[in-house]
Amino acid sequence: MTPSTTATAIDLPAREDIDLGAVLHALSDPVRLQIVAALDSRPDACPTGSIDVPVTKSTCTHHFRVLREAGVVRQRPEGTARLNTLRRDDLDARFPGLLDAVLVGSVSSS
Amino acid sequence: MTPSTTATAIDLPAREDIDLGAVLHALSDPVRLQIVAALDSRPDACPTGSIDVPVTKSTCTHHFRVLREAGVVRQRPEGTARLNTLRRDDLDARFPGLLDAVLVGSVSSS
Numbered sequence: 001m002t003p004s005t006t007a008t009a010i011d012l013p014a015r016e017d018i019d020l021g022a023v024l025h026a027l028s029d030p031v032r033l034q035i036v037a038a039l040d041s042r043p044d045a046c047p048t049g050s051i052d053v054p055v056t057k058s059t060c061t062h063h064f065r066v067l068r069e070a071g072v073v074r075q076r077p078e079g080t081a082r083l084n085t086l087r088r089d090d091l092d093a094r095f096p097g098l099l100d101a102v103l104v105g106s107v108s109s110s
Numbered sequence: 111m112t113p114s115t116t117a118t119a120i121d122l123p124a125r126e127d128i129d130l131g132a133v134l135h136a137l138s139d140p141v142r143l144q145i146v147a148a149l150d151s152r153p154d155a156c157p158t159g160s161i162d163v164p165v166t167k168s169t170c171t172h173h174f175r176v177l178r179e180a181g182v183v184r185q186r187p188e189g190t191a192r193l194n195t196l197r198r199d200d201l202d203a204r205f206p207g208l209l210d211a212v213l214v215g216s217v218s219s220s
Contacts (some may be wrong), residue, residue, distance in 0.1 A: 018219075020143075021143070024134045028135035030131055095219070096211065097211040101205060105205035
């Protein structure tokens with residue numbers, strides 16, 4: 001099978017459908033929070049494997065799926081890889097101040 | 111057995127031990143979020159049963175325990191009841207802006 005090279009984002013909730021509970025649940029895991037902080041610090045979309053987290057590849061894939069389905073990250077295929085970006089604009093519009101409070105809190109409490 | 115009438119809070123984490131992941135997990139449930147919003151709107155400590163949530167008494171008790179163990183609420187016995195208060199000062203000191211962002215988000219997305 002030829003890998004997809006389309007730049008279309010993999011299925012994710014529209015901005016208006018992002019659920020607060022799902023976002024809070026997605027951010028409640030320390031590894032997922034580490035992924036979100038890493039994405040927030042990078043200007044460009046980055047491959048799943050480029051983020052250094054202390055879990056197996058399959059667990060990392062799972063965490064990215066939880067983040068995508070909650071509306072926290074956007075993923076698009078590029079060849080056989082997936083490029084990830086944080087949906088900061090969508091999250092800031094939907095829940096003003098939430099992402100910043102969580103990221104600041106994660107730094108101050110770590 | 112004589113019911114305890116001490117005003118000592120039931121075991122809960124100290125402010126500095128409140129964990130961000132535990133707080134986000136506690137707030138990720140819609141019923142718990144409803145409880146937190148109700149407590150935030152009341153100036154005085156209130157009994158568990160006085161908050162109107164669409165769950166059984168035992169489920170409600172469970173939700174309060176999750177909130178207490180995460181550091182979101184304080185509970186103290188009064189006779190056979192438990193009086194609850196939101197730990198707003200502790201949460202605001204530990205994770206500035208988080209609780210407000212969550213409460214505003216819960217209103218705007220409901």
